[in-house]
Amino acid sequence: MSDDPVRKYLDAKKEFDAAYARIQGLQQVISEVHSGLHRPFTFTVTSTDVTFSREIVAAKTTTLDGNEWPNAQDIAQSLSNLQETYKLVETYWKAIPEADRRNITPPPGRR
Numbered sequence: 001m002s003d004d005p006v007r008k009y010l011d012a013k014k015e016f017d018a019a020y021a022r023i024q025g026l027q028q029v030i031s032e033v034h035s036g037l038h039r040p041f042t043f044t045v046t047s048t049d050v051t052f053s054r055e056i057v058a059a060k061t062t063t064l065d066g067n068e069w070p071n072a073q074d075i076a077q078s079l080s081n082l083q084e085t086y087k088l089v090e091t092y093w094k095a096i097p098e099a100d101r102r103n104i105t106p107p108p109g110r111r
Contacts, residue, residue, distance in 0.1 A: 006100055009092035013107070016085040020108075022078050029068050036062045045069075 002008060036043035042059060044052045047066035070078075089107045096104065 005092060005095040005097070006104065009089065009096055009104065012085065012088040012092045013105075016082070016089045016107075019078070019082040019085045023082055026070055026075060026078055029064070029070065032062070033064055033069070036064060 042061045045064045
């Protein structure tokens with residue numbers, strides 16, 4: 001890694017953005033399941049060993065690919081990764097001289 005504080009910040013920000021995108025993906029999948037469970041007669045899950053009736057499958061159903069559903073470990077790891085990358089972003093942001101910050105997007109929550 002470069003000793004340049006701006007480069008360190010930008011690299012950390014890129015990692016943070018990827019971690020945040022992962023959280024947003026989890027939110028999307030969990031939201032879809034939440035919505036589907038409110039319509040239990042038109043919601044199915046694939047990639048499992050459970051079989052749904054032909055009538056349900058033939059109807060206009062919402063389907064979750066079971067392989068996309070996160071487990072507790074996936075959620076915890078994603079949250080931890082987001083929190084750790086944010087700490088790095090903050091640390092590297094603070095190391096950038098004030099004069100060099102003008103044209104750089106600050107970390108989320110900063111202005």
